[in-house]
Amino acid sequence: MxxxxxxxxxxxxxxxxxKNMETLDEHVKLSDYKGKWLVFFFYPADFTFVCPTEIIxxxxxxxxxxxxxxxxxxxxxxxxxxxxxxxxxxKTENGLGGLDYPLAADFTKTVARSYDVLVEEEGxxxxxxxxxxxxxxxxxxxxxxxxxxxxVDETLRVLEALQxxxxxxxxxxxxxxxxxx
Numbered sequence: 001m002x003x004x005x006x007x008x009x010x011x012x013x014x015x016x017x018x019k020n021m022e023t024l025d026e027h028v029k030l031s032d033y034k035g036k037w038l039v040f041f042f043y044p045a046d047f048t049f050v051c052p053t054e055i056i057x058x059x060x061x062x063x064x065x066x067x068x069x070x071x072x073x074x075x076x077x078x079x080x081x082x083x084x085x086x087x088x089x090x091k092t093e094n095g096l097g098g099l100d101y102p103l104a105a106d107f108t109k110t111v112a113r114s115y116d117v118l119v120e121e122e123g124x125x126x127x128x129x130x131x132x133x134x135x136x137x138x139x140x141x142x143x144x145x146x147x148x149x150x151x152v153d154e155t156l157r158v159l160e161a162l163q164x165x166x167x168x169x170x171x172x173x174x175x176x177x178x179x180x181x
Contacts, residue, residue: 005115005116005130005138005141006138006139006140006141007137007138007139008137008138009136009137009138010030010040010130010132010136010137010138011030011111011114011115012029012030012031012114013028013029013030013104013106013111013114014027014028014029014030015027015028015075015104015105015106015111016080016104016105016107017073017080017083017102017103017104017105018080018083018084018087018099018102018103018104019102021084021087024080024081024084028073028102028104030132030136033071033073033132033136034134034135034136035134036069036070036071036134037068037069037070037071037131037132037133037134037159037162037163038070038071038072038073038130038131038132039058039065039070039071039072039073039129039130039131039155039159040073040075040129040130040131040132041054041058041072041073041074041075041127041128041129041130041150042074042075042076042106042112042115042117042125042126042127042128042129043055043074043075043076043125043127044076044124044125044126044127044146045076045077045078045124046076046078046082046083046085046086047082047086047089047094047095049094050146050147050148050149051076052086052091052094052095052096053149054127054149054150054152055074055096055099055103056091056096056097057149057152058072058074058101058152058155059096059099059100059101060152061152061156062100062101064156065156065159068156068159068160068163069134070131070159071101072101073101073102073103073104074101074102074103074104075103075104075105075106075111075112075125076103076105076106076124076125077105077106077107077109077112077118077123077124077125078105078107079105079107080103080104080105080107082105083103083105087099087103106125109123112125112128115128115130115141116128116143117143124146126143126144126145126146127143127144127145127146127148127149127150128141128142128143129141129142129143129150129155131155131158131159131162133162139162140158140159140162157172157173157174160174161174164178166178166179167179167181
């Protein structure tokens with residue numbers, strides 16, 4: 001059963017990650033991001049077809065997220081060793097060709113389950129994207145089918161709308177006026 005998480009404390013997590021590509025022993029925890037915005041997303045699996053397009057697109061725009069005081073973290077139910085192999089595989093061979101933000105390994109599937117994106121029968125996660133504010137409150141979530149890649153433009157727009165601190169009308173863009181009540 002789907003449970004909306006928006007407006008509540010984001011589910012806590014502690015996962016191995018690619019933060020240290022040499023040892024693969026560095027964990028990422030929700031508490032690591034306290035005081036910053038976090039764009040946290042799940043993708044179905046390493047070495048697939050749509051997933052690298054999203055992960056690379058986020059990486060290409062990483063500085064824009066950083067300029068908004070936001071960190072980016074990707075996760076799947078693959079192992080941290082699979083993540084490392086994928087990161088080190090050239091783009092021409094369906095790899096990521098390097099990455100400037102970490103991928104987390106939800107190998108136990110507990111985090112995907114707590115964010116309500118786990119497809120139990122397959123052991124993989126749907127495409128879920130979550131924006132968590134500096135206090136750890138989940139402010140935005142979108143979950144959709146595995147076959148459709150997400151828009152980095154829309155993710156940045158929503159992040160800026162959340163940071164604007166007011167009422168943003170449909171199709172609002174950064175720099176536009178907020179609604180007055």
